[in-house]
Amino acid sequence: MTDLRVNLAGVMLKNPIVVASGTFGFGHEFADYYDLSELGAICAKGLTVAKKDGNPPPRIAETPSGILNSVGLQNPGVDYFCAHEMPYLKQSGTKIIANISGNTLDEFTELAEKVSAAGVDLIEVNISCPNVKCGGLAWGTQPESAAAATAAVKKAATVPVIVKLSPNVTDITAIARAVEAAGADAVSLINTILGMRIDVNTRRPVLRNNMGGLSGPAVLPVAVRMIYQVACAVKIPILGMGGVASGADAAELMLAGATAVAVGTALFQNPYAPIHVRDELQAYLEQHNIPAASALTGAVMPY
């Protein structure tokens, strides 16, 4: 029997397959397709203190093997989440990760307090959203501000804190080291890469927001590289993501250094994607006689 369990910053996941923030809503929609308890964890849609409408449509564009999105953190606000979504998520039989986005350090503190109190298992601090004007990516591009956001959340959180890093930086290891030093229990990466598409017939950007975040298989090699770099630079565990669409992709991110792996954009082609990824990962482990999924983490043999 292959042991699929992994320990992510002290929280035991029944398997390494997580669903990525923003691609799974608050889970309801997928419960029609399978039991949410099949998942290693659910990372909920990004939350802000106040309800947020997000950006005007169109909010999505297709790119070769990828997509751009510019949702802009549309969400009902943290209080609504705690009151109306957590009761449902709590009984889903899997671990719940809240994804939080603040404009100020105080907001990060407030968000961390509230979602901790609501009983989430982990907090993911989004300092890397490319689709909002204030907050978001601004926090994640400098070690100092990334550390400040981390420290604010850590002070208020009663559960382990994952800091979600942006790939839109010159040196992701500098940011990773800064958030580790500020107390992060784990890092997650990669968030989306800033991109743009223009409709050559209308001369208009495809996204109403002009730019958006690139995700999907196109970004997989960037995710593998950054996970590998960060794994070499810090000791805290990594929740890896970026373009995962198969069990082999998940294994690749784990070999690069990820403890668990999130599936996002692949859900748009197939709502069963995380289940398939988990099953394929298990088959891969069995085929290679690897008794525990956790043995993959960082097991790449670099030249």
Next chain:
Amino acid sequence: MTDLRVNLAGVMLKNPIVVASGTFGFGHEFADYYDLSELGAICAKGLTVAKKDGNPPPRIAETPSGILNSVGLQNPGVDYFCAHEMPYLKQSGTKIIANISGNTLDEFTELAEKVSAAGVDLIEVNISCPNVKCGGLAWGTQPESAAAATAAVKKAATVPVIVKLSPNVTDITAIARAVEAAGADAVSLINTILGMRIDVNTRRPVLRNNMGGLSGPAVLPVAVRMIYQVACAVKIPILGMGGVASGADAAELMLAGATAVAVGTALFQNPYAPIHVRDELQAYLEQHNIPAASALTGAVMPY
């Protein structure tokens, strides 16, 4: 009659389609397929002062809609180029861009002097190669070093100087502004994005160099975004590249702000790619009753 000519930093190209450095060798191989004079310009393989063997193989990996390469600037050295490749290139009937890479400012000066004397039409300064240990990308990630390399080349060059920017930075506009201030006549972007693939069966990186540079259609949305950002930040013209595989892709980069467009990775699927891109671009212009290709540059209508 559609006017395909574009003026790139004072050099008139007969059409906007250039072939990207490192993907076209020194042109010989493609002369079997079409007349090189069909091209807007040829950007030759990156040159260093001394002959360079490059990295050990494997040097290429496939990724979703893209590739990674880690050639590592294999080249016969600038003197060989001037003596043995330029005579051939000079009579090819198109403009020649030398792509140069130095480890020191003195090397940049030497390279610029030599290729200028050899009669190239333009110099592209590679401060963004992710595949070499010294030089390369190291120059291109900080405004100061990027400006220093630019100034060194400018001092020695007798032809217009294009500086090739790296996408592996937090803020590409800062680098673009720095090289503009240092005298660059144009910028080119994007060079490859650093990436990695791991073979899940062998647990070995696919590339012997562990990491490599991502190019091909997967990076197109990143190229469009960065060209758009840089076009908003500087006044000098842009040679755009990254994932172009069709006339529509070329038009998209031009609308974003490029004066001319280079085709690279697409050559690996089809040696005729630049010719097809040019023909498709011309058909697009005719279909939209646009009398001159140059009218596309920067003509996006952002929201």
Next chain:
Amino acid sequence: MADLFDCIISTKQTFGGCTELVLQNGALAACAAQGQFLHIQCGDQTLRRPISICDVAGDSLTVVFEVKGAGTEWLAAQQVGAVVNVLGPLGHGFPLVCGRILVCGGGIGVPPMLLTAKGAEAADAVLGFRTASREMLTDRFRAVCTDVVVMSDDGTCGKQGFVADGAAELLKKHTYAAVMACGPKIMLKTVAQAAKKAGVPCYVSMEERMGCGIGACLVCACKTTKNGEEGYRHVCKDGPVFAAEEVCWDD
């Protein structure tokens, strides 16, 4: 219930510049309702393509679509016997109302109105086309509707004029329980105005670019006002059909 289904293409025709595919899948057909859509995997495009259900009969569903880009081009190239993967049926379709209804379709918005017309106690239709060569499905509408008014932009088929003009005329002639419409946004807006003037409830099918198709990713936003509150609802789950008075038309 909505799920992933493999459908076999049993017939294929082209008319009015569009492609019609009849898809075989009993389980899917059994749960499809008027105004819902299918999210169709088109080759290896990263995203599925939303296409409305035009008709349902027994084990089969009909879709009619226009080739716009790479996805629909792939779909139009599929031959009888090929299998296409469908996520569906999705969305909140046209409501079932008692009494006579007026269905309005413009261009590629015509096909989804067929199943809607069929499902009504009684229905009339206004169908608008750019020009005669784009006309389609009018026979099938005539078979299930009482009055069928064809309009064209250039007068080459039916009457010259807009769908809203035809709708305004019929709204004067008959008493309707509801107007249901699908087509370009400007058509929907003007039809909604005509319905409002006549004091008849109006439902419109909106379009927006989609990701998941099931309400999770929030990309397919459509600004609406509900209970006085303005905000984004989502075409794939809250829609594609919205009450016309809830849609913020000038957004």
Next chain:
Amino acid sequence: MADLFDCIISTKQTFGGCTELVLQNGALAACAAQGQFLHIQCGDQTLRRPISICDVAGDSLTVVFEVKGAGTEWLAAQQVGAVVNVLGPLGHGFPLVCGRILVCGGGIGVPPMLLTAKGAEAADAVLGFRTASREMLTDRFRAVCTDVVVMSDDGTCGKQGFVADGAAELLKKHTYAAVMACGPKIMLKTVAQAAKKAGVPCYVSMEERMGCGIGACLVCACKTTKNGEEGYRHVCKDGPVFAAEEVCWDD
């Protein structure tokens, strides 16, 4: 001359765990030489796949390949009548020498040796397979060779042992103008040693991951020594066939 060609698949068979396709294109067949390869577009993979030419007859070329990943899987799924796009013929193949030659093939390195054997004045062959179920093409080699020695790793077909063992034996028996080999690197190295011991020139076909396939991108590097100078040459243009003594085996 090398160019892009559309080829129709005229026959398809599977044997020895491999797929054989016969491709029809007269212009391509007319210029193909022994030891050259075709760079085949496999669906919409970003890169083409290099596959050696196994045989040429009239308007047709034969390729034999093993399914390894997505590209060869696509190729193996193509049916008779399908069109595949080929860039070729590429590379610098086996030299034409006067006299009797010994061709050595191991595994998927067996097929390219067939055309090479056919082109010789006289040829013997050593063909190595993992196990009996992987054996292939031995009949066709028997038709064009004098001695054909089959070796297998597990002794389930031919003799148990390595290709180099078989080669060493034949090198003792006959006088050869050259040894030509294709197969795994370790086999090539040991065959080259055997040839060297016998004082016979040896040519080997090397493999490396490729981009352009025509010598422009420099990714398919193979370390060789030429005129005393060590450096990278390129499998797609300088090779795939190199003189064995020029190859740096332990790189």
